[in-house]
Amino acid sequence: MSNAVGAAARRVGALRAQVVDPASSSRQTPQEAPSARVGLVDWFFGASGIGGKRASFTVAVLGAAGGIGQTLSAFIKANPKVAELRLYDVAPVVRGVAADVSHVNTRAKVSGYVGDDELEACLRGCDLVIIPAGVPRKPGMSRDDLFGVNAGIVRTLCEGVAKTCPNAIVNIISNPVNSTVPIAAEVFKKHGCYDARKLLGVTHLDVMRAKTFVAAAKGFDDPTLVDVPVIGGHAGTTILPLLSQTTPRCSFTPEEVSALTNRIQNGGTEVVEAKGGAGSATLSMAAAAAEFADACLRGLSGESGIWACAYVESKATRAPFFATKVLLGRNGVERVAGTGTLSSYEKRALESMLPELEASIKKGINFLHS
Ligand code: NAI
Numbered sequence: 001m002s003n004a005v006g007a008a009a010r011r012v013g014a015l016r017a018q019v020v021d022p023a024s025s026s027r028q029t030p031q032e033a034p035s036a037r038v039g040l041v042d043w044f045f046g047a048s049g050i051g052g053k054r055a056s057f058t059v060a061v062l063g064a065a066g067g068i069g070q071t072l073s074a075f076i077k078a079n080p081k082v083a084e085l086r087l088y089d090v091a092p093v094v095r096g097v098a099a100d101v102s103h104v105n106t107r108a109k110v111s112g113y114v115g116d117d118e119l120e121a122c123l124r125g126c127d128l129v130i131i132p133a134g135v136p137r138k139p140g141m142s143r144d145d146l147f148g149v150n151a152g153i154v155r156t157l158c159e160g161v162a163k164t165c166p167n168a169i170v171n172i173i174s175n176p177v178n179s180t181v182p183i184a185a186e187v188f189k190k191h192g193c194y195d196a197r198k199l200l201g202v203t204h205l206d207v208m209r210a211k212t213f214v215a216a217a218k219g220f221d222d223p224t225l226v227d228v229p230v231i232g233g234h235a236g237t238t239i240l241p242l243l244s245q246t247t248p249r250c251s252f253t254p255e256e257v258s259a260l261t262n263r264i265q266n267g268g269t270e271v272v273e274a275k276g277g278a279g280s281a282t283l284s285m286a287a288a289a290a291e292f293a294d295a296c297l298r299g300l301s302g303e304s305g306i307w308a309c310a311y312v313e314s315k316a317t318r319a320p321f322f323a324t325k326v327l328l329g330r331n332g333v334e335r336v337a338g339t340g341t342l343s344s345y346e347k348r349a350l351e352s353m354l355p356e357l358e359a360s361i362k363k364g365i366n367f368l369h370s
Helices: 004-017 041-043 067-077 094-102 117-121 143-164 179-189 204-218 254-265 267-274 283-298 344-369
Strands: 057-062 084-091 108-113 128-131 170-174 198-203 230-232 240-241 308-314 321-329 333-335
Touching: 057 067, 057 117, 057 170, 057 283, 067 084, 067 094, 067 230, 067 283, 084 094, 084 117, 094 108, 108 117, 117 143, 128 143, 128 283, 143 170, 143 179, 143 344, 170 179, 170 283, 179 198, 179 308, 179 321, 179 344, 198 321, 198 333, 204 254, 204 283, 204 308, 230 344, 240 254, 240 267, 240 344, 254 267, 254 283, 254 344, 283 308, 283 321, 283 333, 321 344
Parallel strands: 057 084, 057 128, 084 108, 128 170, 170 198
Antiparallel strands: 198 308, 230 240, 230 321, 308 321, 321 333
16 A cells, blocks of 8 residues: 555654764765755655656646645645646635745646636646545534535536546545545546546545554554555445454454544544634645555556555445545556455444445435436
C-alpha cells in the first residue's frame, strides 16, 4: 500500500542527521557546504517519489479553497509525479490559494480557476481529479445530513469531468461518500463514459485512523508499518476495520475489538466534536487524500503491487459499491479484492451494515433519476 506520509515521517530522522552543523557551516562557502537534501519533495515523497519514477501528470483539486482542499493542494504540489496542478473552487480566494501554493519550490505548475465558467479550462487534459468540494459536518450531524447540498455539487462537478476529461481517474472525498460515488457513477453513465476502474471513493482516512489507533493500543512504535484493511463504506457502522487481518499479526480481546472498532468508526465525529462547529477533519484528511492520490499516480505510472482500500463498484458483497483493498494500475482499479476471511464479529458487523449501505447507494442512484 502507498505509504508516502509514513515514509516522510521515517525520513525526518535521516534528514535531521544531514542538517549542517551551524558552527562548521559558518566556515564554509555556499559552494563548499554539504548539499543536505532538505527539499520538500525529498522530505515528503522521497528523492524521486516513493518507489521511483518521475512522471508528468495533471491533477485537479475541485473545492481547493476549503479546509481539506488547501492543505491537500500543498501536499500535491510536493509530489514529483505532478507536472501541473489546477485548483478550482466557487470561492474566488482559490486564486490566492493557487498563488500561495505556487511558491513551493517544486516543479508542478499551479493555476487557479473560479466558478462554472472556468471549470472546463481547469479540467481539460487532467489525469486525476480529486473532489473535496461541499459542506462538512457540524456537531450532531451525520454524513447523510450533507446529502441535500453535496449531492448537487458532486453531480455538477462530475458533469464537468464527463464533458472535459472523461478518461481521468476521479477521487471522491465529498460526503456522504456512500452516496456521492453512486451519484458520480450515474452521471458518467448518463454521458456514456462510465468506467468503474476510474471512480474511487476515498476511504483512506479510515485506514490511517485504524493504523494509528491499533499501533497505540498494541504498542507498535511506527503506525506506518501496521496494516489494517477497512472495508464497507464511509459512515458510522458501514466503516468496518478488519482487526482479525491486522499485520503484524496480533490478537485482540473482545473488549479491544469493540473499543477499537467503535473508535475507528467514530474518528470523524471525534474531530467534528473537538472542533466544536468549526469544521470536520481537514488536516488528516488532506494527508490521507494526498497519500491516496500518490497511490493512484503510482499505478498510472505503471508501478506494480500498489494496493489501497477504496470505495468502488464491487462484487465483494451484495452491495454494488463497497470498500475493500483494490490493486491500482495504469487504468485505475485493476483488481478488487474480496473481504478475506472474517471473524464472527466481523461477519455479524458486515451483515448488519449492508442494509444501510445499500440504502445510501440507492439514494445516490435515485438522485439522478428523480
Ligand atoms: P470546507 O467547507 O472547508 O471546504 C469546501 C470547499 O468546497 C469550499 O471552499 C467551498 O467554496 C467549495 N465548494 C462548494 N461548492 C462548490 C462547487 N460547486 N464547486 C467547487 N467548490 C465548491 O469543507 P472541508 O472541510 O474541506 O470538507 C469538504 C468535504 O469533504 C465535506 O463534504 C466533508 O464532509 C468531506 N470529508 C470527507 C472525508 C472522507 O474521509 N472522505 C473526511 C473529511 C471530510
